[in-house]
Amino acid sequence: DDPRAFGAIAATNALNDVFAMGGVPLLALSVAAFPEELPVETLGEILAGADERVRAAGAILAGGHTIRDDEPKYGLAVVGTVHPDAIWPKAGAKPGDVLFLTKALGTGIVLQAERDGTAPPGSLDAAISSMLELNRAAADTLRPFTPNAVTDVTGFGLLGHVHELASRSGIRAVIDAEALPLLPSALELAEQGVRTGGDRRNRDYAGPHVESQADAALEALAYDPQTAGGLLVSLPADRSVVLEATFASAGLAIARIGSVEAGAGVVLG
Numbered sequence: 569d570d571p572r573a574f575g576a577i578a579a580t581n582a583l584n585d586v587f588a589m590g591g592v593p594l595l596a597l598s599v600a601a602f603p604e605e606l607p608v609e610t611l612g613e614i615l616a617g618a619d620e621r622v623r624a625a626g627a628i629l630a631g632g633h634t635i636r637d638d639e640p641k642y643g644l645a646v647v648g649t650v651h652p653d654a655i656w657p658k659a660g661a662k663p664g665d666v667l668f669l670t671k672a673l674g675t676g677i678v679l680q681a682e683r684d685g686t687a688p689p690g691s692l693d694a695a696i697s698s699m700l701e702l703n704r705a706a707a708d709t710l711r712p713f714t715p716n717a718v719t720d721v722t723g724f725g726l727l728g729h730v731h732e733l734a735s736r737s738g739i740r741a742v743i744d745a746e747a748l749p750l751l752p753s754a755l756e757l758a759e760q761g762v763r764t765g766g767d768r769r770n771r772d773y774a775g776p777h778v779e780s781q782a783d784a785a786l787e788a789l790a791y792d793p794q795t796a797g798g799l800l801v802s803l804p805a806d807r808s809v810v811l812e813a814t815f816a817s818a819g820l821a822i823a824r825i826g827s828v829e830a831g832a833g834v835v836l837g
Contacts (some may be wrong), residue, residue: 575617581796582644587707588720591650598632601641656718661737661802665828676756687750691753721797731774740831745782758785766793780836
């Protein structure tokens, strides 16, 4: 309903892919599809919202491409830089690492509840605030710690992205469901049975590789598809306490959500 927020969230989601690789965004190109009857002012607000987030990331919005379509669609292609020796891979997690997450989960479930008319007051605002938050500050704070593996949590949900990290690294990831950071009202809504269409798809994708002992609501939040989610970080345990203290002193959120073991697959307990 808010075209400026729509554009800003789309930009944040795209820019965060570069931050998740340890990079710095340089420029972004808009990819837009809009019906002819859409007011020009609405399109302008979408692009203005995107431009604000691109500038906040230290990059520039350098044009793009627009086509006609029956339904509004908007995204960005982002170009960034990173030293070849400093790229954060998904495939580097090692037994003994600690797993961290830098944003709360639950955007998909909260947005679904808003569509269903069941979202508690304030829950949508909290979700939008989270989706507008660039991972720039988190990435800048993390960079000196040289993490073993990093990815951002988006459409595949936490468990989908943990599965990717575990399978590519050849390790077993153990996630503490009770330690997961959650958006306001997200757990309450999950307990009420609110789910998105992405829940089933994410279970189909990652479920065969996940051993879960968590209750149904926390499990649903771990499968919940996220928009512009936080960084999932695998870091040697001997750096973990200092990392937490550094994030705290910078006023940034970070949650210790699990550990890495020898083996294969994902455990949610």
